[in-house]
Amino acid sequence: MKKQLRTDLNAQTKTELVTALCTKLPPVVDDLWWPLIPVGKVEGKDGRSWQNDDAQAVIDNTQLPFLLDIDHASELTNDTRASGWFEELKITDGFIYARVDPTKSGAKAINEKDFKFYSPALNINKKTGQVHSFSSVGLTNKPNLDVPALNKKQGNQQEPQTQTQTQTQTKQKDNTMLDALLKALGLPPDADQATALNAIQVLKTATETNAMQQQQPDLNSFVPKATHDQTVTELNAANAKLQEMADAKHNEAVEVAINQAIDNKKIAPADKDYYTAQCATEQGLADFTKFADNKAAIIGDSNLQDKPPKKEGDAELNAQDIQKLESMGIVV
Template sequence: MNAFYLALNSEQEQDHVAVDLALNFQLTESGQAPEWLPLIPAGQFSGQDGRTWHNSNPEAVLARTRNVGRDVPWDIEHATELKGPKGEAAPAQAWIKLSDLEVRDGAIWGRVEWNDSGRQLVEGKSYKYYSPAFYWNDQGEVVRIKSVGLTNSQNLPQLPALNHEKNNPQKGEADMPLSEAMRSALSLKEDATEAEAVQAIGKLKSDHQLALNRAETPDADKFVPKADYELALNRATTAETSLKSFQDKEVEAEVDAAIKAGKVAPASKDYHLATCRQEGGLERFKSFVESAPQIVSTEAGKGGKKPEGTRHSKLTDEQLALCRQSGVSEEEFLSSLDDCQA
């Protein structure tokens, strides 16, 4: 992440903050508090202290400044930046509305709304210069305007003076622009601030916790406890086994009945059992038996002795049709007839 530095303008030191000069703009000599004043020079500019900055994209500077959502305060000797953080009084002497910032020939101007004390300080010539406090990065590019302060330390002779500069590497203020990598990771816009990043991270944490809560207490319409699932599965398996056993008994009873009635040859029992166990097979078998002729005598062979001259050597047309329907060969069918009469 790029480092951003707050440029003020002063020749004094405040506690641990190293202070040097940046910009100084001179106020009007007319004796009246001016309404419009330049805040940041166009293009490259330097102070008398030798440091150089670049205002190569003033529209972006305005966008970042407006993105903060606070009007720009105008104080005395940058009290907003030096005293305010310590809890000391830092009253504003004027304000610049965000809507009253504009670009003129590459320079950034602001319309100043003075209050009574500020107007008295300027028109009474208590302060001759003003100093915009602005953020700049490692490349010397101006990032955004923070505040403006009345001062008597001149540093930038090419513009009206008043710039109180502190090379104060206070990195990471809440509304400071973010690096490209950070913005990309959080899907934020180009001029997003750290405050927006914190908000985005907070949402990610909230979404993560919500996902954990859902994992611990899943939707009952979509998930069931494992114990309930296994119990239901066992019941279904038991029911399926019982049903299959019942169906097997029913199938065997139907086939045996058909054999007893002489509608099916005993030798073809296994075949009919197999076909009956197929889906819809039992219904088809019942329909077949109902319309099938009797092919085996139920009286033949009683007494345990085979009658003379009763050996079959040829099938009738009905028996041949039954062989074709049941998939039994003529020889098997003849043999079953002989066995039944034996």
């Protein structure tokens, strides 16, 4: 099952697979963690490269524990004797680290410097070039990839990095930065330098054009502030004048409606101020007009408009007197 998985996922032959990566060996200590591959782009000295974009997925896909052998014997031959076992994986400082528990023979080979490097055997997806999982790790003397040195002191007594290691880490950092830049520009990870520079130039030109348009606005879309302010002032004055005319017309209509209601004896003259206040709005005037039209008169017709007032000393005729006068043809 293990070999079938590797055959399905790996584009290289077994020989190419097991010499993919190499790292110097550290001395054996109780808690020994080895950096296996960097996160991101993984490049070998032989020119091959792979992508480790999802380091956690690589950890999840790897079956623990996996084998430490000699010169990838478990990958190339039927010799599966262990020089150690990798019990745990973690992501630290941009690398996938593995905790190794060497056997006696493995510890001896490392401490006596029979082997100076180690090389992970990787399962690679041949379609995408993505690292899928770890198959094993082999002690070897054929380095392919410069990653943090192994045959050095652990803890706080680490030896200084070599120039090659520093250059490798710088290159890995640059690659990570380049990948982020290509993503920000909306370009694929394999875009070349010319494509990236062209995208940057397009973005720069668009930014400069936008800045220039903000400094020099389109005259068809904007007016000077002084003209705008004057227009607003004149518009406010015109609106105020219109409102004044509307108010005068409304007040005139209220006066007519109130006086007509008084003349029609629908309201008492003493209530004029009250009803005038109720007609302050158009709706109030409409409501009052409807009220006055439907209301009965509150004072009957006295029929005294054409009759003079009685004079002092005038005798008041009774019904009998009026009947006598009518019989004589006199109407009072």
